[in-house]
Amino acid sequence: MKRVIEVEELTRVEGHGRIEVVIEGTEVKDVKMAIFEGPRFFEAFIESVHYEKVPDIMRRICAICTASHSLASIRTIENAFDVKVTEQTKILRDLLIHGEMIESHALHVFMLALPDFLGFSDAIRMASKYPKEVKAALQLKHAGNMVHNIVSGREVHGMNERVGGFSKVPSEKELKDIRTAMVATKPTAELAVKLFAEAEIPNYAESENTLMALDPGEKFGFMGDYVLVSDGARHPVQDYLSLTNERTVKHSHAKFSSYKGSSYMVGALPRILLNKDKLEGTAAELYNEHKDLLTSKNTLMNNLAQAIELVHSVDRCIEDIDILLSNGLKDEGLVEVEPKASRGVGAVEAPRGILYHDYIFDENGCIVKANVITPTAQNAANMEKDYRVAAERMIKEPDEKLVEAFEIIARAYDPCISCSVHLTRIR
Amino acid sequence: MAESEKPKIGIFSLTGCGGDQLMILNMEPVLLELLSRFDIKDFQEGSSYKEEGELDIALVEGSVSTKTDLERLKEIRERSKMLIAIGDCAISGCVQAMRNGQMSMAERMKKVYGVDEDYYDVLEPKGLSSYVKVDLEIPGCPIEKDEILHAITSLLHGDMPEGIDYPVCVECKLNGYPCVLVEKGMPCLGPLITAGCNARCPGLGLDCIGCRGPIPEEANVAAEVKVLLEKGYDEKYIFNRLRFFGGNFEDVQNLTKKFSEKTEKEEEE
Numbered sequence: 001m002k003r004v005i006e007v008e009e010l011t012r013v014e015g016h017g018r019i020e021v022v023i024e025g026t027e028v029k030d031v032k033m034a035i036f037e038g039p040r041f042f043e044a045f046i047e048s049v050h051y052e053k054v055p056d057i058m059r060r061i062c063a064i065c066t067a068s069h070s071l072a073s074i075r076t077i078e079n080a081f082d083v084k085v086t087e088q089t090k091i092l093r094d095l096l097i098h099g100e101m102i103e104s105h106a107l108h109v110f111m112l113a114l115p116d117f118l119g120f121s122d123a124i125r126m127a128s129k130y131p132k133e134v135k136a137a138l139q140l141k142h143a144g145n146m147v148h149n150i151v152s153g154r155e156v157h158g159m160n161e162r163v164g165g166f167s168k169v170p171s172e173k174e175l176k177d178i179r180t181a182m183v184a185t186k187p188t189a190e191l192a193v194k195l196f197a198e199a200e201i202p203n204y205a206e207s208e209n210t211l212m213a214l215d216p217g218e219k220f221g222f223m224g225d226y227v228l229v230s231d232g233a234r235h236p237v238q239d240y241l242s243l244t245n246e247r248t249v250k251h252s253h254a255k256f257s258s259y260k261g262s263s264y265m266v267g268a269l270p271r272i273l274l275n276k277d278k279l280e281g282t283a284a285e286l287y288n289e290h291k292d293l294l295t296s297k298n299t300l301m302n303n304l305a306q307a308i309e310l311v312h313s314v315d316r317c318i319e320d321i322d323i324l325l326s327n328g329l330k331d332e333g334l335v336e337v338e339p340k341a342s343r344g345v346g347a348v349e350a351p352r353g354i355l356y357h358d359y360i361f362d363e364n365g366c367i368v369k370a371n372v373i374t375p376t377a378q379n380a381a382n383m384e385k386d387y388r389v390a391a392e393r394m395i396k397e398p399d400e401k402l403v404e405a406f407e408i409i410a411r412a413y414d415p416c417i418s419c420s421v422h423l424t425r426i427r
Numbered sequence: 428m429a430e431s432e433k434p435k436i437g438i439f440s441l442t443g444c445g446g447d448q449l450m451i452l453n454m455e456p457v458l459l460e461l462l463s464r465f466d467i468k469d470f471q472e473g474s475s476y477k478e479e480g481e482l483d484i485a486l487v488e489g490s491v492s493t494k495t496d497l498e499r500l501k502e503i504r505e506r507s508k509m510l511i512a513i514g515d516c517a518i519s520g521c522v523q524a525m526r527n528g529q530m531s532m533a534e535r536m537k538k539v540y541g542v543d544e545d546y547y548d549v550l551e552p553k554g555l556s557s558y559v560k561v562d563l564e565i566p567g568c569p570i571e572k573d574e575i576l577h578a579i580t581s582l583l584h585g586d587m588p589e590g591i592d593y594p595v596c597v598e599c600k601l602n603g604y605p606c607v608l609v610e611k612g613m614p615c616l617g618p619l620i621t622a623g624c625n626a627r628c629p630g631l632g633l634d635c636i637g638c639r640g641p642i643p644e645e646a647n648v649a650a651e652v653k654v655l656l657e658k659g660y661d662e663k664y665i666f667n668r669l670r671f672f673g674g675n676f677e678d679v680q681n682l683t684k685k686f687s688e689k690t691e692k693e694e695e696e
Contacts (some may be wrong), residue, residue: 011475014445038442038492039549040523044530044538049667056636057671060522063446063569107452111473122474124462134459142455153631155453156446156569157638160631168631248540255540407475 001025005391005402010410012112012122014064015417019406021391028395031388033380033410034251037417043370051077051339051365056159058357061372062416063156064107067100067148068350069357069372070161071223076357077163080344081365083337088330089165092151095320096161097222097348098313099147099178102189103155104351105268105306105313106144108414109192110137113303116408117199133195136188140310143181147317150174164334172329179321186314190282192307197290201304204393205386205409206297210259211270212243212378214349220271220278220312222349228274229259230296237347240356244373256381257373263381266353267413268305269294283312299386300412306351339365350375352416376415383413434483434583437469439503441489441496442552443521446569447514448472448488454572461576464583482507484582490516490523491558494548504559509582512555513575515568515640515672520552522568524674527551529683553675563588566621568638568672574623591623594642595635599626607634612658614668619646637672641679648678662686 007019015037022030042061046054054077059070071093078085110133111123120126127134145155150170152158160167210231214224227235227243235243246255257264272279272287273296279287286308287294294301341363347356353375360369390405440448452473454461468478485507491497504510515521526535532549536542555561565578578588595617599606607629608615615634617626621642628635641648648669655665666683673679 009471011471011477012473014472016440016471036493036495038490038496038552039539039547040442040492040552041526041535041539042522044535045522045525048663050664053636053668053671057522057525060444060446060568063444063449066444066446111452115475121476122470124459124467124474125476127459138455138458141453145453145455153627156449159628159633159636162633167633248542 005399007403007406012411013415017417019387021387026395028388028391031384032251033384035417043372046367046370048366052163054367059157064104064416065350066157067096067152068348068355071097072346072348072355072357074163075346076344076359079346080342080359080361081337081339083164083335085165085335086332088332091320091324092166095317096147096151098316099144101309101313101351102144103141103148105310106137106141109303109306113411140185140188143185146178146181150178162334164337165332169329169331172325175321175324179318182314182317189310189314192310193286196304196307201300203298204390204405205299207389209296209299210264211274211296212264212266212354213271213274214347214354216275220275238345244378255377257378258381263385265299265382266375266378267302268309269302271349272305272308281315283308286311302412352376352414353378376417379413383410433466435468436465436484437482439485439487442492443489443516450569450572485510486513487555488514488517490520490552492550492552497558500555500559509562511563512561513565514570515566518554518564518566519640519675520554522671523552525670527674528680566639571623591621592642592645593622594618595620595622595626598622599629602626602630604629614655614660619651640672641676648682
């Protein structure tokens with residue numbers, strides 16, 4: 001007997017995706033996650049565009065991780081043209097990406113994932129029983145967006161971070177306002193950890209996973225030039241093609257990735273597990289308290305890992321602001337850039353995992369070829385693996401139980417589907 | 428207000444970055460209050476609750492980039508009394524329309540996926556009004572929170588909000604910012620672009636890249652091209668620039684076409 005179990009359209013995720021699992025008798029025959037968000041062809045239309053405005057276009061791949069795309073794009077261009085930026089620029093960029101993590105994780109953890117575990121169809125309905133918690137979550141998200149607004153120019157598709165620095169340096173008062181908001185909202189980040197640690201997180205997708213995350217250097221963070229793999233390997237980001245091995249599949253507008261022939265996971269759980277020794281302060285304490293839950297086998301724990309990152313990011317924003325204020329803010333202008341015929345690769349940890357940009361430039365600094373590999377595209381094959389594992393384990397359960405499980409698994413990855421649909425390979 | 432008396436609303440997205448829905452979610456301090464005024468029947472990104480049937484208002488973001496998008500749009504139009512396009516993607520196709528009339532869909536498929544055109548059901552990206560009647564358009568990439576809030580509250584009071592028909596330069600002058608085009612020679616598109624952003628980019632010392640789109644039927648593209656040529660920018664640079672958010676605008680397409688015909692002729696000679 002053939003059973004087709006379908007999640008027609010994933011909800012409470014960014015973008016449009018569908019899951020289809022075919023069971024024949026006692027065997028799971030086929031598992032497909034179809035991403036039917038329309039493709040947008042960024043890598044095709046960015047050709048011939050002058051480098052200076054490339055980040056302004058490329059960040060529009062995604063709204064929720066707009067600064068991750070813009071910073072990946074900027075780092076790629078700066079790598080291609082050997083641009084060295086100032087210490088102040090580095091700290092402001094660090095502040096920006098930590099702010100983005102707060103905005104994105106607060107939305108996902110409280111508004112998109114948590115309703116599953118508290119039994120609601122959305123956060124608005126959840127607010128009828130948990131008004132205080134939902135309001136606090138919105139304040140936390142707002143604090144993250146303050147960073148976007150003040151450092152980048154607006155919440156979505158800002159413009160103030162440029163190749164070579166920042167066009168306008170934030171004022172002391174603006175930074176102090178962010179600091180105040182972060183201090184006020186830290187308990188909400190800690191509440192997120194508590195809620196997910198106490199929630200009954202299902203284990204139906206438990207299986208072996210290969211993990212990948214950027215090596216952030218000395219401290220836990222979201223930018224780096226090397227990729228760490230859970231098998232112990234460490235590669236420069238320039239090796240990304242051999243780490244991701246993308247292929248086009250008929251059923252999805254997103255390409256699928258593999259590492260050494262099998263799927264792998266990127267995102268908060270891989271970051272926390274591969275860089276746990278670099279966590280500090282409250283985030284380190286919370287990790288130690290819950291480390292038994294945080295195993296590489298249960299990808300659903302990505303929610304808890306995101307909650308720990310929320311705490312880390314709030315603390316880091318405060319720390320970055322303290323350093324900026326004690327150094328004194330300087331209106332430095334942008335570093336001079338000399339374009340040349342060259343290639344650059346750059347990566348950042350977007351909220352959902354490693355994001356690679358790769359550009360080839362002509363001698364005038366215009367794009368000849370571009371390639372972008374997003375975290376959700378990298379996770380797609382691993383998500384299919386998890387649906388298969390869950391379907392095999394729950395094969396005797398009714399369809400609606402499986403549908404619910406698939407949706408919860410998908411949401412744990414916090415997929416960003418808009419991001420995932422425009423990929424190419426430099427040949 | 429009883430649930431049954433509230434206006435029924437649906438929030439939908441076609442092809443885009445999801446940024447216009449996100450701007451609604453970004454109205455954190457007023458979000459719960461605002462949403463409580465409506466009976467939300469469909470909001471894929473924010474809720475797993477879904478209900479069929481007639482809608483008073485449909486907010487739609489994203490461009491029509493696939494046949495699936497087009498089918499969805501027609502369904503939404505059919506069930507909605509009022510259809511509002513939010514953001515540039517839904518108005519003009521935004522950045523993904525940058526190469527419209529310049530690069531075929533077959534070429535885009537080959538370049539990005541290495542497959543033939545019919546591998547996926549793609550269409551050349553266009554705004555909603557190319558296919559269905561649109562009752563109101565709210566521009567921006569992304570939309571401005573104040574503008575959408577104003578539009579929604581106006582509609583709640585039974586008024587039709589008015590659009591903006593003057594350029595970014597007006598807001599730039601009102602703020603007293605130095606003109607980055609005249610004084611610094613930066614390639615600012617402010618004179619062509621619909622205001623409503625409070626001249627955010629010039630306020631940060633940057634040139635306007637046009638993310639709210641050209642002012643409908645008002646923008647003088649040829650004059651802007653002339654100014655930028657005088658400032659020393661070459662035609663390829665200028666047309667790429669105009670196309671970032673203007674790929675589907677007739678003036679931009681016609682001028683680009685003239686330019687590429689000229690370049691081809693020069694290359695032949």
